[in-house]
Amino acid sequence: MERLSFFVGITANIISVLMFLSPIKTFWRIIKHRSTEDFENLPYICSLLSSSLWTYYGIITPGEFLVAPMSAFGAVLETIYVALFLLYAPTKMRVKTIVLVGILDVGFLAATFLVAQLVLQGEMRINTIGFLSAALNVIMYVSPLAAMKTVVRTKSVEFMPFLLSFFFVLNAGIWTLYAFLVGDYYFLGVTNGAGFVLGIAQLVLYGIYRRPKPLINVSANHHHRILEEGWQRQSLITPN
Template sequence: MEGLILFIGVIGNIISVLMFLAPVGTFWRIVKHRSTEDFESLPYVCTFLNSFLWTYYGIIRPNGGFLVATVNGFGVVVEIIYLILFLVYAPAKMRAKTAILIGTLDVGFLAAAILATWLALQGETRIAALGIICAGLNIMMYGSPLVAMKTVITTKSVEYMPFFLSFFFFLNGGVWTLYAWLIRDVFLGVIIPIPLFF
């Protein structure tokens, strides 16, 4: 059983890495055109916050958390690069909006969540509280492609919703649901399937 859990977790990590790298084409386009055009920063702000908290969750969770922490740690690094590129090439109004989102969610909320769970809670209670926060944030993260869908509808073009990002979100949800079931982690299992419905 341990071998199966490791195998599914490694497959989940590979798919998650592909999901994190799916927007590379978008950012190549942003750098090439030196403009963020009609792209929104919210999905990347939310993904950074989500990845950072799942990394923390994976570190404090005793069994099965290592694979969750490693892939989300990779995601944190990738999202930092995306956010820096977005801030460099965004027009002034979008740059200000993005900076406010980063300050509010990626600094303020993140610091509050980590401090509250670290200082006020211990053991299984800390893990459960952080799991609830992470699960709730997954709703926001998996809802953030709706911003891209709005752009697709208003521009009548699918160029703002990359196929591979949607595809890897779908695969990611399925594999991590199976992993959560195998390691009996309700927080991974309750919310991760959301992309299966997009």
């Protein structure tokens, strides 16, 4: 069982790395267009906070050494993504991003570390950080709901990257399996199980709206109908 859990843990780390790398194509588009367009900032802000807390949880919790390096790698990448969002977002979105980063990724994170180090000890520290990390994991998985709402409104998946949704599902699924193998049912198991369900919902939505309606054909038919009406009217007024 220990060998199996170690193998699953290594696999989970690899998939998590791929999940953290999956938005690169999105941010390359942002850099190329010099605009964040309609992409949402909340998934990256929440992911940065979650990764930072999971790094701390992996460090202070015996037997969870596989959690720390993957989470630290994710925290570094998410920091870069948030920085690019701040650089290329429109003024209104930039202000909103600064406020959220200041509250969540700076204020809340700093307060949590200080309380954990100065006030909490032993199991209480581990359980508190584990609970907060699990709660933030749920928020991270729920954060794409804004993008899903945009998909339903626009009938387009342009601003909901497929790779990110796909690796969300894989990541949540493999960490759920790892949680049950190591007996971490509450902090890792429940949250990643919920993330797996939400990730499946994203993929279903992607499957529904991945092909936009053929507006060009509609326009072409409408144009053809107008031409026919024009020829008919012309024939009516043509002199004998």
